[in-house]
Amino acid sequence: VSRVFRCSTCAQEAPWTTPGWRCPCGGPFDLTPPRPGAGLNRAVLQLRPASLWRFREAFPFPAGWTGWRDLSLGEGGTALVVARPDRPDVTVKLELASPTLSFKDRGAVMLIARATLVGASHVVVDSSGNAGTAVAAYAARAGLPCRVFVPSTTSPTKVAQMVAHGADVVPVNGGRAAVAAAAEANAVATGAFYASHVYDPFFFEGTKTFAFEIWEQMGHQVPDVVALPVGNGTLVLGCALGFAELAAAGAISQVPRILAVQSLGCPPLALAFAEESDEPAELEASPTVAEGIAIESPPRGRQVLAAVRRTDGEIIAVSDEEILAARHELAAAGLFVEPTGAVAWAGLTRADLPAGITVVVPLCGAGIKSPG
Numbered sequence: 001v002s003r004v005f006r007c008s009t010c011a012q013e014a015p016w017t018t019p020g021w022r023c024p025c026g027g028p029f030d031l032t033p034p035r036p037g038a039g040l041n042r043a044v045l046q047l048r049p050a051s052l053w054r055f056r057e058a059f060p061f062p063a064g065w066t067g068w069r070d071l072s073l074g075e076g077g078t079a080l081v082v083a084r085p086d087r088p089d090v091t092v093k094l095e096l097a098s099p100t101l102s103f104k105d106r107g108a109v110m111l112i113a114r115a116t117l118v119g120a121s122h123v124v125v126d127s128s129g130n131a132g133t134a135v136a137a138y139a140a141r142a143g144l145p146c147r148v149f150v151p152s153t154t155s156p157t158k159v160a161q162m163v164a165h166g167a168d169v170v171p172v173n174g175g176r177a178a179v180a181a182a183a184e185a186n187a188v189a190t191g192a193f194y195a196s197h198v199y200d201p202f203f204f205e206g207t208k209t210f211a212f213e214i215w216e217q218m219g220h221q222v223p224d225v226v227a228l229p230v231g232n233g234t235l236v237l238g239c240a241l242g243f244a245e246l247a248a249a250g251a252i253s254q255v256p257r258i259l260a261v262q263s264l265g266c267p268p269l270a271l272a273f274a275e276e277s278d279e280p281a282e283l284e285a286s287p288t289v290a291e292g293i294a295i296e297s298p299p300r301g302r303q304v305l306a307a308v309r310r311t312d313g314e315i316i317a318v319s320d321e322e323i324l325a326a327r328h329e330l331a332a333a334g335l336f337v338e339p340t341g342a343v344a345w346a347g348l349t350r351a352d353l354p355a356g357i358t359v360v361v362p363l364c365g366a367g368i369k370s371p372g
């Protein structure tokens with residue numbers, strides 16, 4: 001059965017080969033129908049190397065397509081380690097050791113794979129930093145010219161990474177929404193493939209492997225809780241999808257609770273969760289050290305709220321002080337993350353879960369990206 005895009009708002013369908021990135025009604029597409037269990041054959045998996053392509057039957061590419069071999073940088077397959085010996089039930093997954101130093105590589109490789117399959121001639125992307133870096137790297141590898149729209153406040157190191165990959169970087173003043181609008185307008189005007197990590201369902205096919213890997217690394221078990229940063233929700237939604245596929249395939253009996261963590265400077269989802277609302281709260285963001293999750297109006301916010309509630313999870317927010325303290329604590333344990341990369345750890349500290357609860361926390365981005 002080949003899969004299609006279906007709008008999560010109005011149910012209109014489109015082939016997954018569409019160059020469009022969202023439904024004409026404005027709603028985000030999802031891939032349908034689900035195929036739980038595909039790509040999860042343990043006997044096959046044990047013979048394959050660590051990259052996320054070990055799960056390739058779980059992705060929507062045409063059977064026999066081997067283009068991923070030239071595109072892959074070995075993304076995925078990150079280590080799961082105990083961060084503090086006094087907390088053996090808490091493990092951190094080292095997404096900061098990904099090829100471009102953040103988990104965005106998992107989704108970016110999927111976007112560029114789709115771009116090549118739909119015959120794209122060039123790519124545009126909007127990003128607060130890491131998604132742009134990742135897309136720039138894979139676009140370079142695919143030989144596709146790439147333009148990245150970034151907030152003018154983006155860390156110079158991330159911009160340098162994009163430029164090194166040959167991307168044309170366009171700084172935009174105004175909020176994160178203005179950056180997205182500039183990228184969309186450019187895609188429409190130039191016929192570029194819009195590699196949107198927020199809208200494109202293929203991105204979540206990549207991030208769902210984060211859940212698959214945890215299941216394998218814990219001996220085909222899952223933790224009680226995963227603590228995740230959330231801005232647009234690309235890791236939260238990918239994780240929820242991955243665990244849901246594992247559950248639907250009978251590989252696990254219960255999905256982990258998702259503890260999603262925002263910055264107090266920009267907490268539209270934490271606010272909505274506290275208010276028991278189905279929609280992200282409207283707010284005016286204030287500056288935060290967590291540049292990677294400062295998203296005022298996440299387009300998939302409804303889906304994030306629903307996904308977290310389905311796991312009996314929670315969405316909380318932490319202060320810049322808590323984030324910087326968490327960053328310091330991780331560095332003291334040998335793990336240097338960018339400020340956004342410490343958000344989930346700060347949330348775990350704030351949540352103060354009882355001992356004996358097993359928790360996995362991703363360290364999403366490397367410290368060197370934003371050393372200040």
Ligand SMILES: *Cc1c(COP(=O)(O)O)cnc(C)c1O
Pocket residue numbers: 102103104130131229230231232233234235236292293295338340341364365
């Ligand atoms: C992208 C990113 C996040 C958050 O991802 P969302 O999809 O916006 O929820 C968190 N940390 C780092 C380091 C990131 O690059």
Ligand SMILES: [Zn+2]
Pocket residue numbers: 007008009010011012023024025026027
């Ligand atoms: Zn629609």
